[in-house]
Amino acid sequence: MQKLSGFVPIIGAPNAGKSTLLNFILGQNISIVTPKPQTTRNRITGIYTKDNVQIVFVDTPGILDPKYKLQQFMSREIESSVNESDIILLVVDITKYERQSFENLYNKYKKDFASHKLFCVLNKIDTIRKEDVFLVIKDLSENFKIDEIIPVSAAKGFNVDELLRTIIKYLPENEFFFESDVLTSQPEKFFVSEIIRQNILKQFNDEIPFSVYIDIEEFKERESGKDYISASVIVERESQKAIIIGESGAKIKKLGEYSRRAIEDFLGRPVYLELFVKMKKDWKNDEDFLKKNFNKFGTSVT
Numbered sequence: 001m002q003k004l005s006g007f008v009p010i011i012g013a014p015n016a017g018k019s020t021l022l023n024f025i026l027g028q029n030i031s032i033v034t035p036k037p038q039t040t041r042n043r044i045t046g047i048y049t050k051d052n053v054q055i056v057f058v059d060t061p062g063i064l065d066p067k068y069k070l071q072q073f074m075s076r077e078i079e080s081s082v083n084e085s086d087i088i089l090l091v092v093d094i095t096k097y098e099r100q101s102f103e104n105l106y107n108k109y110k111k112d113f114a115s116h117k118l119f120c121v122l123n124k125i126d127t128i129r130k131e132d133v134f135l136v137i138k139d140l141s142e143n144f145k146i147d148e149i150i151p152v153s154a155a156k157g158f159n160v161d162e163l164l165r166t167i168i169k170y171l172p173e174n175e176f177f178f179e180s181d182v183l184t185s186q187p188e189k190f191f192v193s194e195i196i197r198q199n200i201l202k203q204f205n206d207e208i209p210f211s212v213y214i215d216i217e218e219f220k221e222r223e224s225g226k227d228y229i230s231a232s233v234i235v236e237r238e239s240q241k242a243i244i245i246g247e248s249g250a251k252i253k254k255l256g257e258y259s260r261r262a263i264e265d266f267l268g269r270p271v272y273l274e275l276f277v278k279m280k281k282d283w284k285n286d287e288d289f290l291k292k293n294f295n296k297f298g299t300s301v302t
C-alpha cells in the first residue's frame with residue numbers, strides 16, 4: 001500500500017489544550033500539561049504511526065506577543081514548525097472563543113495559513129452546550145478561510161478519531177520520516193528536564209515556574225544500581241533560590257521526590273535524582289544563555 005505521511009504542527013493560544021491533544025493521540029504523556037498558560041516552551045515531536053500512515057505532530061508553545069527574549073525563542077519554535085508543515089492544526093479553546101481575538105491570532109499567521117492546509121480544532125467541547133459549538137462553527141466558517149473545522153475534547157478524547165481520519169485524507173504520499181516504532185525524536189534528557197519543570201509548575205505559583213530553567217548536568221546509566229541524574233534548577237534572582245529550597249529544604253525535597261517518581265514512571269526504571277538550585281541573573285533575557293541552552297537537548301523536528 002502507498003505510504004502517507006506528513007508534518008502536522010499543533011499551534012494555538014496558551015492553555016488551548018495543544019499538549020493534551022498530542023498526548024491523547026499518542027496514548028502517552030510526552031508533552032507536559034498543567035492548568036497554567038505557557039507550559040510548553042519547546043516544540044515537541046510526537047509521531048503517530050499506524051498501518052501505511054505516519055503523522056509527525058509537532059506540539060508548540062502558545063502563541064503570544066513576546067515580552068522577553070525567552071518568549072521570542074518560544075515564538076520561533078512555532079514559526080519554524082509551521083514552515084515545515086503539511087497541515088496546520090490551530091487549536092482553539094471553544095469556551096474562550098471570541099471573533100476579535102481569533103482574528104488577531106489568525107492574522108498573525110495569515111501568510112502561513114494561506115499557503116498550507118488549515119484545520120481549526122475546537123477544543124474543550126465537553127464543557128459547553130452543543131448549540132454553542134454550532135454557533136462558533138458557523139461564525140468561523142462564514143468569516144475565515146479554514147479547510148476543516150473539527151470540534152473535539154482532547155481531555156475526554158471525544159471526536160479525536162474523526163480528527164485523525166480527516167488529517168489522513170489530506171496527507172501526501174510520502175515515505176515515513178521515522179521508524180514505525182519511534183514515538184518522539186527528543187532524547188530522554190529532555191523529558192527528564194520537562195518532568196522536573198512540570199513539578200515546579202504544579203508546586204510553585206506566581207512568577208516562579210516561569211523563572212526557572214532546568215539543566216540536566218549528568219545522566220549516567222549504570223549497569224548495576226540506579227541511573228544517576230543530577231539537575232540544576234536555575235532561577236533568575238537570588239531571592240527565588242530560597243523559595244525553591246523552602247524552610248529547612250522542605251520544598252526542594254518534595255520537588256525531588258515527586259520528580260523522581262514521575263521520572264521513574266516515564267523511564268520505567270529506578271533513578272537516583274539529585275537537585276541543585278543555581279542563579280543565572282535574568283537568564284530569560286540573556287541572548288547568550290538562551291542560544292546555548294534553549295535547544296540544548298535537541299528539540300529540532302527531524
Ligand SMILES: Nc1nc2c(ncn2[C@@H]2O[C@H](COP(=O)(O)OP(=O)(O)OP(=O)(O)O)[C@@H](O)[C@H]2O)c(=O)[nH]1
Nearest residue numbers: 014015016017018019020035038039040062154155
Ligand atoms: N475541560 C477540558 N479541559 C481541557 C481539555 N483539553 C485540555 N484541557 C485542560 O486545559 C489546560 C491546558 O492544557 P494544555 O494541554 O497544557 O494546553 P496547551 O495548549 O498545551 O498550553 P501551553 O503549553 O501553555 O500553550 C489543562 O488544565 C488541561 O487539563 C478538554 O478537552 N476539556
Ligand SMILES: [Mg+2]
Nearest residue numbers: 018019039040
Ligand atoms: Mg502545551
